[in-house]
Structures are given as structure tokens and as C-alpha cells.
Amino acid sequence: MKSDKTTLCYLERCNAQGVREYLMLHRIKKDHDINKDKWIGIGGHFEDMESPDECMLREAKEETGLQLTELKLRGIVTFICGETCEYMHLFTSNEWQGEMTDCNEGVLEWLPRDRVYDLNLWEGDKIFFRLLEMDYPCFLLKLRYSVDGVLESATLDGKIVMWDEKTRKIIWQ
């Protein structure tokens, strides 16, 4: 059985024009994929006895070929969907070594940070992208989805929040 603990990381860089970018993974390679056609980051499930950072480093290496040399825990996202519950450890990284390889889970692409909101994302992901941009201190975000993938509620550090698609801002209730 797969662990209920996962990792997700967004690699960040400045491109030649000084634009800040994320490394995004377009999940188009696997047929049976809960993230099919969505854009997410790299990461995966904890293996036995792994700490969050050990899992993250292993997954990054497997999916990108890169050895991360810096890693920052940005928050823990508790996903509820029907009867399932997943604890996702969200990281960013600004330093790595090696050459990027192809990923068998999807297509890797560098994209400007402010363009990610235009992509096919889980709605709750927009909340944490905004938190990352705001340099929000290590947060606890609980996201409850319906079984067909609609965000039903979001709680940030114990307070109910919503994503406003028009202004692309987080609204605290």
C-alpha cells in the first residue's frame, strides 16, 4: 500500500531576462493518473523509513536527474478527497547539480511564476502558489475536494480561506 505521505517540489530559477520561473511537470504521459493533463511539481510517495527531505531528494533525482543541493519546507498540505487523505510536504529549491533528463511521468517545462495561474491546475494549488509568492511562513493548509475534483473548502493555519479567480487572490473569511 502506498504511503499517505507525499512530497512536492517547485524548483525556482531566474531566466536570462531576470524573470522568475518554476519547473512545472505536465502530466500527460500516464493514462491512469489522478493528475492526468494537470500541471504540478515533481515529487511522490514516501518510501519506508524515509524522512520528508530524503523522499524529496530521491523523487527529484528520479524525475529530473537533478541532485537538489538546497531544499526548503514551505508547508504541509492535507488533502481530503472522499475517504482518502494525503499529507503533502511542499518544498521549493533554488540550487541543484547535474543535467536535467526526461521524466517518465510527464513533460518538464520552465514557466514564469505569474503564468502558472493560467494552467490547468487543481484549484487549491493556486492558493499555495500565492502563498509561495508571498513568502508565507511554513504553513498548514487543509484542502477538501469532492470526488470529482471540485475544491469544497480550504483552511489555512486554522482559518477558512477561498481562492478568488477574478482577482487571483486568497480571501480570508
Next chain:
Amino acid sequence: MKSDKTTLCYLERCNAQGVREYLMLHRIKKDHDINKDKWIGIGGHFEDMESPDECMLREAKEETGLQLTELKLRGIVTFICGETCEYMHLFTSNEWQGEMTDCNEGVLEWLPRDRVYDLNLWEGDKIFFRLLEMDYPCFLLKLRYSVDGVLESATLDGKIVMWDEKTRKIIWQ
């Protein structure tokens, strides 16, 4: 089966003399307790679908009668002991409401922060107490114990560290 995810919190206050104190729990009430006679904080295992902060608030209420109104995630401690693995979410809190009640897991006592190192603690706990005092950013600490409770290795944010009992400092290898 109990969850492999737990919480632990140290409530902090300044006493009348301006000395900073932790609320410590002396585990002397239960016979079969892995923490028997040790001093730890308050907390416990995640229940189904709980986020880390929801678990922490519930456990704090159950064990102290207090409603925490502020909570800060300070780190995740991955404990390995033999074949078991536990992910402990470490919090501190500086604000709460209500009156403190007795705890059926042990005796609650306010103690000066610098006196905790004299108590009967797990060796690895001294490492994270020092990190709390240093106001170390949200950390990932992996502690490997032998089955008889001896700390065999400690890894802090991917780097091997040791506890030096003489100087009561963390040593980075």
C-alpha cells in the same frame, strides 16, 4: 492501528520573574508507556483525516484543558526505532485560553527553558530543544534510536549532527 503521524507541543510563557518557561509533561501515570518517567510535551497520534494543527489543538485540549489560540510549526522529526517509524510534528504555542486541568498521561509542570536539559529526556529531544531556543527555521530532523533507546544518529536538514552533553550544544559534523 495507530497513525504513524503524531504531534508534540511546548507551551511557552514568561513567569513573574521574566524567566521563559516550557510546559512539560512528566510521564509517570501510565505503566506501559514508551515515555515512562520521561519528560516530554503534550500531543499524540493523528486521528482519521486530521491535519497536523487539528490534531495538535485536539490533543492540547484533551491533555491540558487549554484551547490554543496560536500555534507555530517548528519542524518535523522522523523517529526511527528498530522497524518502527514515526513522523512527529513539533509545535510551540504562546497563546491559549481556559484553565489548566490535570492530565491523565502524566504531571504537567512549568519549568525554566534552561533547566530542561537536566531532566530525564530522550537524547534527541535535547537537539530540538536547542533548535527551538535558537529560533531555528522550520527543520527536518531524523533521529535513529536503537531498540533500547540509545540515539544512534541524528540528521538535521540532511546534515549529520551530534549532541555534545558537556557543552550542551549541537555539533555539525
